[in-house]
Amino acid sequence: MMNIRENLELLYRSIPPYVQVIVVSKTQGPETIKEVYSAGHRAFGENKVQELTSKASALPADIRWHFIGHLQTNKVRLIVPFIHMIHSIDSLKLLKEVDKEAGRIDRMVTCLLQMHIATEETKFGLDLQEIFQILGSPDFKTMSHIRIHGLMGMATFTDNEGLVRQEFRSLRDNFMKIKTKFFPHDTEFNELSMGMSGDYGLAIEEGSTMIRIGTAIFGERLKPLNPVA
Numbered sequence: 001m002m003n004i005r006e007n008l009e010l011l012y013r014s015i016p017p018y019v020q021v022i023v024v025s026k027t028q029g030p031e032t033i034k035e036v037y038s039a040g041h042r043a044f045g046e047n048k049v050q051e052l053t054s055k056a057s058a059l060p061a062d063i064r065w066h067f068i069g070h071l072q073t074n075k076v077r078l079i080v081p082f083i084h085m086i087h088s089i090d091s092l093k094l095l096k097e098v099d100k101e102a103g104r105i106d107r108m109v110t111c112l113l114q115m116h117i118a119t120e121e122t123k124f125g126l127d128l129q130e131i132f133q134i135l136g137s138p139d140f141k142t143m144s145h146i147r148i149h150g151l152m153g154m155a156t157f158t159d160n161e162g163l164v165r166q167e168f169r170s171l172r173d174n175f176m177k178i179k180t181k182f183f184p185h186d187t188e189f190n191e192l193s194m195g196m197s198g199d200y201g202l203a204i205e206e207g208s209t210m211i212r213i214g215t216a217i218f219g220e221r222l223k224p225l226n227p228v229a
Helices: 004-014 030-038 047-057 073-077 092-104 128-133 161-182 200-205
Strands: 020-024 043-046 062-067 085-089 109-114 146-153 191-194 210-213
Touching: 004 020, 004 030, 004 128, 030 047, 030 210, 047 062, 047 073, 073 092, 085 092, 085 146, 092 109, 092 128, 092 146, 109 161, 128 161, 146 161, 161 191, 161 200, 191 210, 200 210
Parallel strands: 020 043, 020 210, 043 062, 062 085, 085 109, 109 146, 146 191
Antiparallel strands: none
C-alpha cells in the first residue's frame, strides 16, 4: 500500500505543472496533515470553520489555507485574518461581509465565485446571471479589500464522464464570458477551481488550474473528528 508521500508524488507526476493541488484535509488530524507538509506541500483545503481555525492554530504558519465549503456570514470574521483563498463565494451578501471584515483589519482577501454546475440541487452556487448582477452592482464597485481571481465549481457525483465533462466545460465557458465582460485586462482573474479525486483528470482537460484532492492522497475518507460548525 502506498503512503501519503507516495500518493502525493504520484499525483504531481500525473498533472501539468501549472495546476495547483489543494490537499483537502477535512477530518484529518494535525499529525496526518504534517505528513503532507513534510513532503513539501503547503496548500490545504477545509470546509468547516471551527475545524479550520483549530488546525490553523496548531500547524505551521506558512500553510496556505483554502476555504472550500459553504461559508456562513457570521463565521467570516474567524477566517479572514489568515485565510489564503475563499473558494465558495455564493452571494453578494457573503462577499460584502468578507470585504467588511477584511477592511476592519486592513487585509486583502482573495476569493473565487462559486458557480452551480451540477445536476444535484443540494450543491451551492451562483448562476451566470447572478454573477453578472454581483459584478455589475454598485456594492461590488466600492469593495476594496477583496480580489476575485476566478471561479469554483463541483460537478455531479456520477460515473457519467460525459455529464461531468459537460459541466466542467460549462464552467470554463462561463469563466471566459465573465473575464471578457468584467476582467478583460486583469491577469489575476485566472483561476478555475474544479476537479476532485474522482474527476480531476477530466477537469484538467477542460481547463482547471486548481484541483481539490483528498481521498487520492489520504485514502478512504475518515469519519469527522468532531461535530463542528
